[in-house]
Amino acid sequence: MANGTVIRVLSTLDPSTPHTFINPNKKIHESQDVSTFLTSKAYIDIMTWVLQLNRSMFPLKAADNTIQTWTLKSDAIQYSAPVRQLQRLLSKLEDIIQEVPPDTGPRRFGNISFRRWTEVVESRASDLLNECLPADLLNRGSPDEGATAGTELKSYFLGSWGSGQRLDYGTGHELSFLAFLGGIWKLNGFPKTDPGVEERAIVVGVIHPYLELVRLLIKTYNLEPAGSHGVWGLDDHSFVPYIFGSAQLSPAINDNDLTPEEGSLLNAPDPAGVANAKVVERERQTNLYFSAIGFIYDVKRGPFWEHSPMLFDISGIRAGWGKINKGMIKMYNAEVLSKFPVVQHFPFGSLFSWDRDPNAPLPPSTVHTTSGPQARPVAPDSGHPSVAATRPMPGAWTQAPWAKPGASTQAVPSMGSTAAPWAGARREGVPGSTPSGATRVPSALQDTSSMRPGPIAPTRAPWSAQLQSSPSQDGNADVHTKAPWAK
Amino acid sequence: MSDLDQAIEQLRGCRLIPESQVRELCYKARELLIEEGNVVSVDAPVTICGDIHGQFHDLMELFRVGGDVPDTNYLFMGDFVDRGFYSLESFLLLLCLKVRYPDRITLIRGNHESRQITTVYGFYDECIRKYGSANVWRYCCEVFDYLALGAIVLGASSTLEPTSNTALSSMPADSELETESLNSRGEVMMSTYRPRQRSSSDASTDSRNISPPRDISAAPGQAAAPSRSGAPGTGASGDGNGSATTSRTGAVLCVHGGLSPLIDSVDKIRLIDRKQEVPHEGAMCDLLWSDPDEIEGWGLSPRGAGFLFGGDIVKQFNHLNGLSLVARAHQLVMEGYKEMFDGGIVTVWSAPNYCYRCGNVAAILELGEDASGGGTVARSNGEYGRSNGIVTDNRVISPGRRYRVFEAAAQDTRGMPAKKPVADYFL
Numbered sequence: 001m002a003n004g005t006v007i008r009v010l011s012t013l014d015p016s017t018p019h020t021f022i023n024p025n026k027k028i029h030e031s032q033d034v035s036t037f038l039t040s041k042a043y044i045d046i047m048t049w050v051l052q053l054n055r056s057m058f059p060l061k062a063a064d065n066t067i068q069t070w071t072l073k074s075d076a077i078q079y080s081a082p083v084r085q086l087q088r089l090l091s092k093l094e095d096i097i098q099e100v101p102p103d104t105g106p107r108r109f110g111n112i113s114f115r116r117w118t119e120v121v122e123s124r125a126s127d128l129l130n131e132c133l134p135a136d137l138l139n140r141g142s143p144d145e146g147a148t149a150g151t152e153l154k155s156y157f158l159g160s161w162g163s164g165q166r167l168d169y170g171t172g173h174e175l176s177f178l179a180f181l182g183g184i185w186k187l188n189g190f191p192k193t194d195p196g197v198e199e200r201a202i203v204v205g206v207i208h209p210y211l212e213l214v215r216l217l218i219k220t221y222n223l224e225p226a227g228s229h230g231v232w233g234l235d236d237h238s239f240v241p242y243i244f245g246s247a248q249l250s251p252a253i254n255d256n257d258l259t260p261e262e263g264s265l266l267n268a269p270d271p272a273g274v275a276n277a278k279v280v281e282r283e284r285q286t287n288l289y290f291s292a293i294g295f296i297y298d299v300k301r302g303p304f305w306e307h308s309p310m311l312f313d314i315s316g317i318r319a320g321w322g323k324i325n326k327g328m329i330k331m332y333n334a335e336v337l338s339k340f341p342v343v344q345h346f347p348f349g350s351l352f353s354w355d356r357d358p359n360a361p362l363p364p365s366t367v368h369t370t371s372g373p374q375a376r377p378v379a380p381d382s383g384h385p386s387v388a389a390t391r392p393m394p395g396a397w398t399q400a401p402w403a404k405p406g407a408s409t410q411a412v413p414s415m416g417s418t419a420a421p422w423a424g425a426r427r428e429g430v431p432g433s434t435p436s437g438a439t440r441v442p443s444a445l446q447d448t449s450s451m452r453p454g455p456i457a458p459t460r461a462p463w464s465a466q467l468q469s470s471p472s473q474d475g476n477a478d479v480h481t482k483a484p485w486a487k
Numbered sequence: 488m489s490d491l492d493q494a495i496e497q498l499r500g501c502r503l504i505p506e507s508q509v510r511e512l513c514y515k516a517r518e519l520l521i522e523e524g525n526v527v528s529v530d531a532p533v534t535i536c537g538d539i540h541g542q543f544h545d546l547m548e549l550f551r552v553g554g555d556v557p558d559t560n561y562l563f564m565g566d567f568v569d570r571g572f573y574s575l576e577s578f579l580l581l582l583c584l585k586v587r588y589p590d591r592i593t594l595i596r597g598n599h600e601s602r603q604i605t606t607v608y609g610f611y612d613e614c615i616r617k618y619g620s621a622n623v624w625r626y627c628c629e630v631f632d633y634l635a636l637g638a639i640v641l642g643a644s645s646t647l648e649p650t651s652n653t654a655l656s657s658m659p660a661d662s663e664l665e666t667e668s669l670n671s672r673g674e675v676m677m678s679t680y681r682p683r684q685r686s687s688s689d690a691s692t693d694s695r696n697i698s699p700p701r702d703i704s705a706a707p708g709q710a711a712a713p714s715r716s717g718a719p720g721t722g723a724s725g726d727g728n729g730s731a732t733t734s735r736t737g738a739v740l741c742v743h744g745g746l747s748p749l750i751d752s753v754d755k756i757r758l759i760d761r762k763q764e765v766p767h768e769g770a771m772c773d774l775l776w777s778d779p780d781e782i783e784g785w786g787l788s789p790r791g792a793g794f795l796f797g798g799d800i801v802k803q804f805n806h807l808n809g810l811s812l813v814a815r816a817h818q819l820v821m822e823g824y825k826e827m828f829d830g831g832i833v834t835v836w837s838a839p840n841y842c843y844r845c846g847n848v849a850a851i852l853e854l855g856e857d858a859s860g861g862g863t864v865a866r867s868n869g870e871y872g873r874s875n876g877i878v879t880d881n882r883v884i885s886p887g888r889r890y891r892v893f894e895a896a897a898q899d900t901r902g903m904p905a906k907k908p909v910a911d912y913f914l
Binding site for chain 2: 109165166228229230231232233299300301302303305306307309310312313314315316317323324326327328330331334341458459460461462463
């Protein structure tokens with residue numbers, strides 16, 4: 001093992017120790033809070049969980065040098081009982097679509113019936129979770145004090161399906177589903193197995209069906225991208241299939257190998273295949289990356305390089321799927337977890353805690369997270385309006401978060417140093433393209449009965465995180481009509 | 488060939504001009520725009536266009552359908568940038584045309600012509616990607632600050648000369664053509680008529696949709712050679728048959744978003760200090776962000792900026808200002824345009840198959856020149872009909888409106904880029 005570091009696996013709660021659950025709530029109120037988030041236990045846990053799942057998707061090289069890949073149709077992936085239960089949960093949600101067909105009224109972009117779908121899901125959420133998760137897991141904690149494990153899980157579950165108010169879906173919702181699964185993991189809801197065995201069952205058996213359900217929702221109800229850099233985002237709605245899908249095509253490893261940073265699985269499709277409809281049609285059956293690309297083909301018309309220039313550029317990478325995988329993780333860290341519009345509504349409880357990670361460095365005093373909505377408009381001559389460059393990257397830490405001695409079960413993707421694998425993400429002051437944006441947890445908006453969805457992604461003012469009151473209704477122009485968000 | 492003509496030529500070919508030239512162009516544009524008022528006066532004939540959003544090839548299609556600059560006068564209601572792949576090419580071309588033909592093209596500001604919005608919705612990313620630095624983004628944002636907030640179209644004709652004989656023959660007696668919708672081949676898809684306007688006193692806003700949407704291209708003798716009436720942009724020419732119309736065609740206010748509770752007259756728009764980033768609230772913000780809605784009065788906007796406003800607001804505003812129509816953009820409409828509130832406001836949307844996936848068509852709105860002579864044009868300075876606050880019977884007639892509807896440009900003409908730059912995360 002390279003230099004003694006170990007890959008970290010998301011730690012689980014000791015069932016014999018009392019634990020206080022917390023009703024999760026919003027902590028990220030302004031863009032500056034994102035820096036605090038990046039030093040929180042929740043951030044470490046999310047990144048650990050993503051890396052843990054990612055690692056499990058690399059093809060496995062057996063002792064006899066035979067290679068086992070983890071395709072979407074692999075018979076070698078065994079689904080545990082909890083995984084099957086989660087599949088049932090997803091199929092029940094899919095059934096609700098039948099109950100709430102899209103509205104046939106005047107055509108708007110986002111279909112108003114999606115609001116009803118989210119309401120039905122919300123009304124049945126407790127029952128659905130009770131049916132599909134063990135009672136002793138959900139009921140941990142003291143209901144007298146209001147919060148149980150189920151309270152926390154339900155919060156992430158409900159945040160996973162897009163916004164019924166805004167009729168949109170983005171990577172913030174995707175993140176919420178990852179947290180839902182990570183929460184179950186922390187609560188010992190998945191069986192203990194050899195490294196990677198249960199994780200890949202989760203990716204292929206739960207996350208992939210989740211993504212398929214989300215795509216069905218997007219198509220059925222014409223959900224808009226939640227926040228959008230237009231063509232300059234990676235993808236209108238999703239991110240994780242590009243991480244796990246590139247891992248599926250990376251070089252095979254054994255349990256003790258470092259996570260490869262370049263190269264490809266033998267016979268893997270050329271990354272340039274994303275621009276070829278036939279290749280996409282073939283590969284989307286077995287691979288998460290191509291299944292996401294295939295969905296883009298389903299919904300968009302026009303040259304691929306034009307509507308998806310980021311993905312097109314990435315398709316030109318010569319150094320293999322391992323290189324793409326490493327880049328995707330860096331990008332996820334910078335463009336999803338570090339972006340205010342995406343993470344602002346993530347709720348924090350005990351499973352994903354706002355508490356400071358003891359190993360995190362103190363945030364530097366000069367943090368400029370100006371891409372957030374609280375930021376003042378950028379002065380014309382003030383240089384780059386964003387922040388990716390000035391924000392402290394985790395790579396600047398003295399120790400990678402998963403590299404804590406003793407926390408380990410799995411071997412070691414050492415980078416040859418203590419830097420996080422995404423630590424190369426310091427960039428020359430470019431905000432880059434965010435595949436997602438203003439994700440809303442449903443509870444964050446109040447009465448929206450009068451709201452109508454705009455056209456596809458009706459542009460929202462980035463500073464409009466909250467709508468607080470109604471304007472004057474009398475139409476008297478002399479009344480001082482302050483916008484609702486004005487304090 | 489001047490540098491400017493050369494730049495136009497290059498941009499028409501979807502090729503960017505050097506950064507130094509952009510800087511110079513933006514400087515000249517600002518000098519020009521600073522002289523314009525917040526509300527630009529534009530004489531008919533003019534073709535009014537909605538959101539473009541960097542869909543360059545569709546902008547070329549728009550010019551093909553509507554006629555080229557300077558043959559056709561254009562008024563673009565903002566949102567040139569963000570979301571699409573070619574915000575730079577689209578905006579810089581329009582800016583070049585503005586500098587080259589200042590009286591032939593009018594550009595007003597959309598909510599996306601803003602620093603904060605462009606950093607979120609793609610234009611900033613595009614500038615970095617295509618020029619390698621934020622310089623060009625900064626030059627463009629400085630131009631955004633000088634764009635007018637609205638325009639008033641004066642002297643539009645109240646009637647349309649029918650495009651085709653078929654439309655003419657189906658016209659009810661004693662009526663005149665009020666609106667016409669044409670496809671990109673110039674074929675009439677739909678017409679609406681209203682009783683012939685004899686004088687301003689008995690003007691009626693009644694309009695009957697006599698002929699439902701239909702494709703007359705199937706009519707005998709029509710398929711091969713679609714007709715169109717005169718040059719695009721002048722298509723809605725004045726009533727040329729010598730009838731004694733003395734109609735008073737109200738002016739048309741063009742603004743990107745809509746109305747503001749802080750603005751009850753066009754003159755109040757003129758008082759705004761516009762040369763700044765779009766504020767988070769207030770009149771200037773509202774003009775660029777608001778949407779009409781089927782409500783009464785004012786409502787909260789789900790966009791988090793601007794307001795929703797109902798038909799009563801539009802009616803009152805139009806009446807007090809002697810306007811017959813508010814033309815605005817800002818909202819995707821699947822059919823390309825949408826009239827609301829008895830024709831008091833229209834949304835014009837000019838980005839077909841928006842974001843490569845919406846499947847919508849686009850439209851432009853042509854207003855013809857009133858050939859019956861000047862003197863009856865309602866000046867819209869906010870004083871009209873407002874002397875005692877009592878509704879007068881001097882109702883204004885809405886202009887004849889010809890919509891040209893078009894679809895996304897064919898894709899086969901676009902070459903694939905030769906090389907793929909590698910994103911930083913993947914170096």
